[in-house]
Amino acid sequence: MAPTAAHSCRLVLSLLISAAVLRPGLGLYTVNSVYGETIVMPCRLEVPQTLMFGKWKYEKPDGSPVFIAFRSSTRKHVQYDEVPEYKDRLSLSENYTLSISHARISDEKRFVCMLVTEDNVFEAPTVVKVFKQPSKPxxxxxxxxxxxxxxxxxxxxxxxxxxxxxxxxxxxxxxxxxxxxxxxxxxxxxxxxxxxxxxxxxxxxxxxxxxxxxxxxxxxxxxxxxxxxxxxxxxxxxxxxxYPTEKVTIQVLPPKNAIKEGDNITLKCLGNGNPPPEEFLFYLPGQSEGIRSSNTYILTDVRRNATGDYKCSLTDEKSMIAATTITVHYLDLSLNPSGEVTKQIGDALPVTCTISSSRNATVVWLKDNTKLRSRPSFSSLQYQDAGNYVCETNLQEVEGLKKRESLTLIVEGKPQIKMTKKTDPNGLSKTITCHVEGFPKPAVQWTITGSGSVINQTEESPYVNGRYYSKIIISPEENVTLTCTAENQLERTVNSLNVSAISIPEQDEADDISDENKEKVNDQAKLIVGIVVGLLLAALVAGIVYWLYMKKSKTASKHVNKDLGNMEENKKLEENNHKTEA
The missing domain is CATH 2.60.40.10 (Immunoglobulins)
Known part of the structure; x- marks a missing residue:
């Protein structure tokens, strides 16, 4: 028992001394750890061969030690002291490294590793620092x-x-x-x-x-x-x-250059402050007092007299004002005459299309949906002038501003008839044509002399520009007269043509003669008549000369040869008789 007591005394004495003695050459060692993770503190001492046991402690703020872990070098036995804050958190390895799990802020202490031999106590202090990263700010x-x-x-x-x-x-x-x-x-x-x-x-x-x-x-x-x-x-x-409003602006919807009569105009006043002003004063053209409204003011169904200057201002600072000029575009068109107009062929008809607009307008004339090159003008109406005329105008700068007026021209005329006949080259038939002109379209009826019957087997051409023809083909065995009757609401016109039997040759008439050809035929006829008249005059002069000569001859030879004179007279009488028969 005595050696054991002596040994214990020496150990206690050594521990007391070691509280103030550190191993030469060792300073403070710091372990930086992360909150919630494991703190690992190596002993940092060489383990002596005569080691009896190792022990860890920490120091309180007042310097007093608290032992927390013990390990025997001979029995390999580990013992943890009853320290509440480290319960189930400590681990001491064989090389005397101390681990503390779930690091806390309170683990920031000065820890000491102690290795004890029979003759000495060795210590190595470690300072623990704990860090916790903050959350994202x-x-x-x-x-x-x-x-x-x-x-x-x-x-x-x-x-x-x-x-x-x-x-x-x-x-x-x-x-x-x-x-x-x-x-x-x-x-x-x-x-x-x-x-x-x-x-x-x-x-x-x-x-x-x-x-x-x-x-x-x-x-x-x-x-x-x-x-x-x-x-x-x-x-x-x-x-x-x-921030306060420093400037006021005014907007116009639709855009100013596209406003036309009948549109609705929205004036919008804006201030550049934040928040923007909610109320404004709107000034209409010619008005000195403003109209209080929200940031919009609407004008409906505007007319041309709405053209002018528009303004808006803040309600509490009227000097802060914005202005704009609005032009309400308009387009007027007047066509004279218009609607449905009925005129007689040959009449004159002046046509005018008058435009009044806020800007220069383009004018287009159409006839039956076909564009005309110029404005229609009628000094003498013809059937081909009839149709549907449209005067159309628009402002290209203003979408949708377009006007148009129409004239439906009707050209009426009494029926006019011209009849022609033509013999078949084989001489077996004759074609009789009745050329009709008039509007409304005349109805044509054929009759033949003798029986006075109506001929239905006819052929008609299309009715174009107030003209068409009706023709029949006949083979008369005797001379007949064909009558063509044309009738419309204005008048009834009749024309007849004598047609000889098919065995009697007759001169055909041309189907149609143009004005130019008519002039040529008239010139030729005048020339022939002139030649014939000249020949007749020459023959007359020659006859007179011959008569005077014969009278003289008769007087001179009256008593010479009476019988011879009688023979000459008989001969002349005989010649004259032959001429008459011819």
Whole structure:
């Protein structure tokens, strides 16, 4: 028993001495750990061959030790002291490395590794530092809007669950906001008693300007971790900037150059402030008093007299005003005559299309949907002049502004008839044609002399420009007379043509003779008549000369040869008789 007691005394003495003695050459060693993870602290001492056991302790703030783990070198036995805050969190390895799971802020202490031999106690201190990365900073309690030239709280930048203390910095458009009279920050820290983690809040009071419109604001938190200093940035935050109206503008819908009579006009007044003004005063042309309205004022079914200057202003600052000029485009068209007009062939008809417009207008004439090259003018109406005429005009600059008036011209005329006949080259038939002209279309009826019967087997041409023909083919065995009757609402016209029997040759008449050919035929007829008249005059002169000569001869030879004279006279009488028969 004596040796054991002596040994125990020496051990206690050694422990007491070792509380103040450190192994030469060893200083403070720091272990940086992350909150919630495992703290690993190597002993940092060489294990002596005569080691009896190893032991770990930590020091309280007052310097008193608290033993937490023991390991025997001979029995390989590990024992953990009854320390509540480290219950089930400690692990001591064979090389006397101490591990503490689920690191806490309270684990920030000075720990000491102790290796004990029979002759000495060796110690190696380790300082534990615990770090907790803060949450991503967030801008909360954001102002709904900021007003220019007013110092107003912009928001709070909050960073939670950090250790140790952190710093918060504000940024405008990516640049640090330096403290000034236009910016005030306030920092608050709140520590959770259970976890000892901090929540840091920085409030920013800021005087905004119009330059902050659509500019992002952010904040960052700077903290220290096991590997050094780091920074985390918040998401961007944008703020609605309120500022007073500095300018008023007026808009016109539809666009000013496209307004025409009958349109609805919307005047829209805008102020460049934020929020924009909700009420304005609208001034109509010639009115000095404004009409209070929202930012729009509507005019319906405008007329040309609505052309003029329109203005709008703020209700509380009438000098801030905007103006615009509106032209209401118009287009008038008058066609004279118009509608349905009935005239007689050969009549004159003046036609006028009068345009009145706010701008130069283009005029187009159409006849039966075909564009005419010029305005129609009728000094002597013909059947081909009849039709549907349209005078159309529009303003190219104004969509939809178009006018048109129409004239339906009817040209009437009494029936006119011309009959022609033509013999077949074989001499077996004759074609009789009745050329008819008139409007409304005359109805044609054929009759033949003798029986007076109506001939139905006829052939008609198309009715074009008031003209057409009706023809029949006959083979008369005796001379007949064909009658063509043409009748419309104006008059009944009759014409007849004698047609000889098919065995009697007769001269055909031309089917149709143009005006030019008529003139040539008349010239030829005049020439023939002139030649015939000249020949007759020459024969007359020759006859007179011959008569005078014969009279003289008769007087001279009256008594010479009476019988011879009688024979000559008989001969002349006989010649004259032959001429008469011929």
């Amino acid at each position: 967030e801008i909360v309690n954001k102002a709904q809007f900021l007003e220019t030239e007013q110092l107003k709280k912009l928001g709070d930048c909050v960073s939670k669950d950090s250790y140790p203390d952190v710093n918060i910095t504000w940024y405008r458009n990516g640049k640090i906001l330096d403290p000034s009279e236009d910016m005030v920050t306030a920092l608050r820290r709140q520590v959770d008693p259970a976890t000892q983690l901090s929540t840091v809040t920085s409030s920013l009071t800021y005087k905004t300007t119009k330059n902050d419109i659509k500019i992002p604001f952010t904040c960052s938190v700077t903290y220290y971790g096991p590997s050094g200093q780091k920074t985390i940035h918040s998401d961007q935050a944008f703020f609605d900037i309120y």
